[in-house]
Amino acid sequence: MALSRLNTFTTKSSLFRQLPQNAKCLSNLILGEPSGPSVKTPIPGPKSKEMISELNTIQFANTVIYFTDYNKSIGNYIVDVDGNVLLDVYTQISSLPLGYNHPDLLKVLQDPDNQRTFINRPSLGLFPGQGWPQKLTSSLLSVAPKGHSQVTTMACGSCSNENAFKAAFMWYRNKQRGGAPITEEENTSCMMNVAPGSTPFTIMSFKGGFHGRTIGVLSTTHSKAIHKLDIPALDWPIASFPRYKYPLEEFAEENKAEDRKCLAEVEEEFERFNKSGRFVAGVVIEPVQAEGGDNHASPEFFQELQRITKKNGAALIIDEVQTGGGATGKYWCHEHFHLPEPADFVTFSKKMLTGGYYSLPEFRPQQGYRIFNTWMGEPSKVLLLDKVIEVIKRDNLLSIVQASGKKLMDGLMDMSKRYPQHVKNVRGIGTFCAFDSSSAEKRDEIVAKLKEKGIQSGGCGDLSLRIRPALVFQPYHADIFLEKFEKVLKKIKTF
Amino acid sequence: MALSRLNTFTTKSSLFRQLPQNAKCLSNLILGEPSGPSVKTPIPGPKSKEMISELNTIQFANTVIYFTDYNKSIGNYIVDVDGNVLLDVYTQISSLPLGYNHPDLLKVLQDPDNQRTFINRPSLGLFPGQGWPQKLTSSLLSVAPKGHSQVTTMACGSCSNENAFKAAFMWYRNKQRGGAPITEEENTSCMMNVAPGSTPFTIMSFKGGFHGRTIGVLSTTHSKAIHKLDIPALDWPIASFPRYKYPLEEFAEENKAEDRKCLAEVEEEFERFNKSGRFVAGVVIEPVQAEGGDNHASPEFFQELQRITKKNGAALIIDEVQTGGGATGKYWCHEHFHLPEPADFVTFSKKMLTGGYYSLPEFRPQQGYRIFNTWMGEPSKVLLLDKVIEVIKRDNLLSIVQASGKKLMDGLMDMSKRYPQHVKNVRGIGTFCAFDSSSAEKRDEIVAKLKEKGIQSGGCGDLSLRIRPALVFQPYHADIFLEKFEKVLKKIKTF
Numbered sequence: 001m002a003l004s005r006l007n008t009f010t011t012k013s014s015l016f017r018q019l020p021q022n023a024k025c026l027s028n029l030i031l032g033e034p035s036g037p038s039v040k041t042p043i044p045g046p047k048s049k050e051m052i053s054e055l056n057t058i059q060f061a062n063t064v065i066y067f068t069d070y071n072k073s074i075g076n077y078i079v080d081v082d083g084n085v086l087l088d089v090y091t092q093i094s095s096l097p098l099g100y101n102h103p104d105l106l107k108v109l110q111d112p113d114n115q116r117t118f119i120n121r122p123s124l125g126l127f128p129g130q131g132w133p134q135k136l137t138s139s140l141l142s143v144a145p146k147g148h149s150q151v152t153t154m155a156c157g158s159c160s161n162e163n164a165f166k167a168a169f170m171w172y173r174n175k176q177r178g179g180a181p182i183t184e185e186e187n188t189s190c191m192m193n194v195a196p197g198s199t200p201f202t203i204m205s206f207k208g209g210f211h212g213r214t215i216g217v218l219s220t221t222h223s224k225a226i227h228k229l230d231i232p233a234l235d236w237p238i239a240s241f242p243r244y245k246y247p248l249e250e251f252a253e254e255n256k257a258e259d260r261k262c263l264a265e266v267e268e269e270f271e272r273f274n275k276s277g278r279f280v281a282g283v284v285i286e287p288v289q290a291e292g293g294d295n296h297a298s299p300e301f302f303q304e305l306q307r308i309t310k311k312n313g314a315a316l317i318i319d320e321v322q323t324g325g326g327a328t329g330k331y332w333c334h335e336h337f338h339l340p341e342p343a344d345f346v347t348f349s350k351k352m353l354t355g356g357y358y359s360l361p362e363f364r365p366q367q368g369y370r371i372f373n374t375w376m377g378e379p380s381k382v383l384l385l386d387k388v389i390e391v392i393k394r395d396n397l398l399s400i401v402q403a404s405g406k407k408l409m410d411g412l413m414d415m416s417k418r419y420p421q422h423v424k425n426v427r428g429i430g431t432f433c434a435f436d437s438s439s440a441e442k443r444d445e446i447v448a449k450l451k452e453k454g455i456q457s458g459g460c461g462d463l464s465l466r467i468r469p470a471l472v473f474q475p476y477h478a479d480i481f482l483e484k485f486e487k488v489l490k491k492i493k494t495f
Numbered sequence: 496m497a498l499s500r501l502n503t504f505t506t507k508s509s510l511f512r513q514l515p516q517n518a519k520c521l522s523n524l525i526l527g528e529p530s531g532p533s534v535k536t537p538i539p540g541p542k543s544k545e546m547i548s549e550l551n552t553i554q555f556a557n558t559v560i561y562f563t564d565y566n567k568s569i570g571n572y573i574v575d576v577d578g579n580v581l582l583d584v585y586t587q588i589s590s591l592p593l594g595y596n597h598p599d600l601l602k603v604l605q606d607p608d609n610q611r612t613f614i615n616r617p618s619l620g621l622f623p624g625q626g627w628p629q630k631l632t633s634s635l636l637s638v639a640p641k642g643h644s645q646v647t648t649m650a651c652g653s654c655s656n657e658n659a660f661k662a663a664f665m666w667y668r669n670k671q672r673g674g675a676p677i678t679e680e681e682n683t684s685c686m687m688n689v690a691p692g693s694t695p696f697t698i699m700s701f702k703g704g705f706h707g708r709t710i711g712v713l714s715t716t717h718s719k720a721i722h723k724l725d726i727p728a729l730d731w732p733i734a735s736f737p738r739y740k741y742p743l744e745e746f747a748e749e750n751k752a753e754d755r756k757c758l759a760e761v762e763e764e765f766e767r768f769n770k771s772g773r774f775v776a777g778v779v780i781e782p783v784q785a786e787g788g789d790n791h792a793s794p795e796f797f798q799e800l801q802r803i804t805k806k807n808g809a810a811l812i813i814d815e816v817q818t819g820g821g822a823t824g825k826y827w828c829h830e831h832f833h834l835p836e837p838a839d840f841v842t843f844s845k846k847m848l849t850g851g852y853y854s855l856p857e858f859r860p861q862q863g864y865r866i867f868n869t870w871m872g873e874p875s876k877v878l879l880l881d882k883v884i885e886v887i888k889r890d891n892l893l894s895i896v897q898a899s900g901k902k903l904m905d906g907l908m909d910m911s912k913r914y915p916q917h918v919k920n921v922r923g924i925g926t927f928c929a930f931d932s933s934s935a936e937k938r939d940e941i942v943a944k945l946k947e948k949g950i951q952s953g954g955c956g957d958l959s960l961r962i963r964p965a966l967v968f969q970p971y972h973a974d975i976f977l978e979k980f981e982k983v984l985k986k987i988k989t990f
Contacts, residue, residue: 051623051625051627051628054628054629055623055627055628055631057628057644058628058631058632058636058644058645058646059631059645059646059647059859060859060860060863060866062863063620063621063863063864063867064620064621064622064623065621065622066622067622067623067624067625067627068617068622068623068624068625069624069625070611070612070615070617070624070625071608071611071625073615078622081625092616092617092618092621092622092869093618093621093869095616095618095869095870096615096616100615101611101614101615102614105614106610106611106614108614109604109610109611109613109614110607110610112605113566115601115604115605116565116566116596116601116604117565118604118613118875118879119596119597119600119601119603119604119879120565120568120591120595120596121587121590121591121848122563122565122587123587123588123590125558125559126558126559126560126587126588127559127560127561127562127563127573127587128546128550128559128562128563129562129563129564129565130546130562130563130564130565130566130576132546132550132562133546133549133550133552133553134549136550136553136554137553141553149552149553150553150554151553151554152554155650155651155654156650156651156654156868156869156870157868157869158654158657158709158868159650159651159653159654159709162653162708162709162710163708165710166708166710166726169725169726169727170724170725170726172725173724173725174725182724186720186724187720187724188720190720190723190724190725190726190728191702191717191720191723192717192733193714193723193728193729193730193731193733194728194730197720197723197724197725198723198725198726198727198728199725199726199727200727201725201727202727207686212868213657213658213661213867213868214653214654214657214709214710214711214712215657215660215661215709215710215711215712215714215729216709216710216711216713217709217710218711219688219710222686222687224864225681225682225683225685225686225692226862226863226864226865227864227865227867228685228686228688228692228693229665229668229677229681229682229685229692229865230664230665230667230668230669230685230692230693230694230696231661231664231665231685231693231694232664232693232694232695232696232697232729233685233688233689233693234688234710234727234729235688235689236688238687238688349869350869353616364554364555365555367721368555368557368558368721369558369719369721369722370721370722370724371555372558372708372722373651373652373653373707373708374587374588374590374651374652374844374845375590375651380613384613384614
């Protein structure tokens with residue numbers, strides 16, 4: 001598959017071709033959505049400002065953008081406490097599958113049979129509730145990546161990755177043991193954090209990657225300094241992630257060379273660490289580096305990475321926390337890469353509402369209480385996810401994502417031709433789109449001016465703007481976004 | 496305060512003296528509770544067994560005790576799918592404040608105004624909802640440990656401790672900087688996990704402690720080998736936690752010497768690590784080591800630990816994930832210790848429904864996005880917690896805990912005299928009680944036989960049994976437990 005395919009996934013889908021030409025007719029996906037954004041006050045408005053200062057007496061609140069009226073927010077529109085209505089293409093850092101107050105989700109809450117699920121949170125590893133295996137099957141397993149039959153639930157993205165790492169470490173050590181029993185020395189030494197019970201094993205990660213913020217996964221996160229500064233880190237291998245030149249068609253050779261350079265680094269890090277006994281038990285990677293700047297890599301890169309990882313006896317951990325759940329037009333972004341074999345682990349959270357991971361059967365723990373915690377996720381999240389998946393299927397939301405993604409990408413490409421100083425390196429799969437501005441300052445200016453026009457977007461990486469709408473974002477929403485975006489671009493000074 | 500006070504907190508409370516003598520009259524706390532346990536099948540019963548094997552096709556399920564019918568479970572009684580009704584003194588690893596299906600919590604779910612809170616999960620660091628500061632104030636801050644005005648919410652216990660560690664590291668480094676700006680070298684080096692941006696700082700922990708299972712906090716966990724085996728660990732300082740001889744009155748001198756020995760180790764570890772530049776930024780400790788075997792330490796030990804920690808410029812992080820929320824008869828167990836100053840951090844989860852931590856104002860981050868993640872906890876948990884705290888206050892549940900705790904402790908002490916071979920080292924505060932058996936096997940046998948009699952309990956440490964009822968566990972529930980317990984003890988063979 002050629003690199004250029006990355007930009008054209010959306011156009012080749014047969015699903016897309018089934019969509020009506022006039023996408024407006026789909027507008028009844030969520031009843032009660034406003035026809036467009038409306039901004040009445042500066043943002044944050046006076047009420048938000050007051051609430052921010054109230055919150056700031058209790059905790060650091062300087063990151064708050066505005067206070068939200070979650071009763072009034074609906075579908076793709078977020079409504080703030082000052083009455084401003086914004087088209088939300090950021091959706092709580094890409095974590096809302098169906099937008100705000102989706103009627104089907106409200107019905108889940110209104111059903112008395114379901115309400116008890118929200119107040120009786122079990123310790124799922126000890127006392128799961130009646131119907132739990134069936135609920136996992138109808139929800140998480142019904143959309144599992146091809147080849148996956150095993151799923152473990154967790155509370156959030158960080159602990160999903162932490163536990164995938166742990167399962168990879170155990171698996172790697174078990175292979176080393178070759179069937180030998182765990183020794184007394186291992187049991188006593190691990191209690192004091194030393195060898196042989198505590199292993200010197202490592203997880204390889206990529207520059208620009210983001211895998212969470214607890215200390216283990218933070219050691220594999222390399223997105224922004226402010227996320228990592230002052231925190232102790234594990235000295236684990238780090239390779240370069242491809243940084244492509246755009247448009248991809250024009251730089252096909254350069255980008256192939258970039259893939260080779262990065263893959264060579266992966267091989268070198270494997271050799272360097274394995275030789276020194278600090279064995280690489282796993283390689284963790286996002287299908288698209290989101291927080292780090294929406295960096296894409298080719299299917300060939302991922303295919304080859306899988307081959308190298310397998311050759312070195314390590315586990316491939318694909319972190320779909322941000323990319324999973326449908327925004328790329330498939331449930332899992334890495335399905336676009338046509339890997340020869342299933343990934344060893346696929347981790348998720350955000351749009352999946354529950355955290356967790358899929359893993360191949362060989363990664364099942366051999367003893368109890370090794371992959372374990374008090375709650376192990378939460379049935380109420382899976383109950384809601386079950387409905388989300390039902391709605392995705394019923395309303396053909398993945399084909400809508402593909403259609404809206406095409407609209408967005410075509411529009412962004414057009415802008416990049418007409419405003420090349422502000423819109424560079426347009427890239428995306430489905431509605432998971434981004435572009436670079438000329439600087440962090442210009443990017444921040446665009447995000448701010450979009451907000452004034454009633455569009456809530458978000459930055460990522462050094463100078464990128466990411467678009468992360470919900471799955472109910474339709475082509476006519478893309479039109480609204482593009483119209484407002486062009487108005488902003490017209491007003492941005494070049495220097 | 497003398498060590499022996501630990502065993503007598505419950506008897507000295509004036510609240511307790513206000514309770515009616517015949518505790519049975521309180522039985523209407525939760526309407527519909529059965530009058531006692533009833534066991535119809537072996538546990539797990541045939542239906543549970545079938546479901547366990549179903550779940551085992553999806554994930555490792557060998558830790559499951561039985562499948563639960565959460566529609567039928569009520570108050571202090573857990574009902575399994577085979578119709579067995581057990582008095583639950585383990586309550587989902589100590590995480591249910593009001594037992595099962597508390598009517599007031601059900602009402603929260605039935606209120607249409609609340610239902611939207613469960614389906615619109617915000618990114619709380621960016622877009623909190625209207626009323627969020629007020630909700631934090633009426634719930635978490637209304638029961639904050641004395642001297643605490645700052646609270647940060649998180650999803651679970653592990654990430655609460657991970658983030659308290661991070662905040663301690665940032666604070667320590669800021670003190671070192673002495674107002675100097677962050678350097679470019681710090682910013683670039685931390686991205687590659689090396690100094691000076693990544694610090695060599697450490698957190699001191701205690702043998703037998705449990706602070707969670709993600710890799711950072713797992714390095715401070717030293718409860719059971721199976722929790723840590725094969726996982727890389729940070730080489731951080733570890734001191735001994737006191738191991739007392741019981742009854743405390745009899746071994747007052749020995750136990751004081753044990754305190755001194757452990758505190759001397761703390762001083763030595765501070766010196767050893769600080770001297771080598773691996774500065775100890777924080778000391779993390781549970782008021783009672785729960786998972787590690789319900790190990791208690793004296794108020795004097797904690798007071799002196801606070802003094803030593805402060806002297807060494809480190810933060811004292813009190814982990815109240817299991818001890819917090821009322822089970823000791825106070826909201827926070829460490830309030831029993833009368834520390835001269837507020838703890839720097841108090842972390843929580845479990846019975847508090849939301850994870851998070853209280854911290855003194857000096858630990859507020861200096862920049863945005865440093866203590867941050869997608870969700871930062873969840874408003875729906877705080878909404879439920881708000882009602883839990885209202886019910887605790889309205890129904891005087893802390894005084895009930897004190898009364899029930901006295902009943903339990905008196906009964907256990909009595910058993911320890913009559914069955915000294917099986918019930919040793921009885922200890923507890925409120926209903927947070929435990930005893931040691933003669934061996935892990937005997938302990939497991941007692942837990943199993945209690946289940947046959949309709950009591951769900953849990954083990955901890957090497958040979959302890961822990962009692963962790965909900966706050967609605969009344970003295971007459973303690974009578975039921977003690978009656979069944981004695982029946983079990985009569986049948987346990989000595990060897």
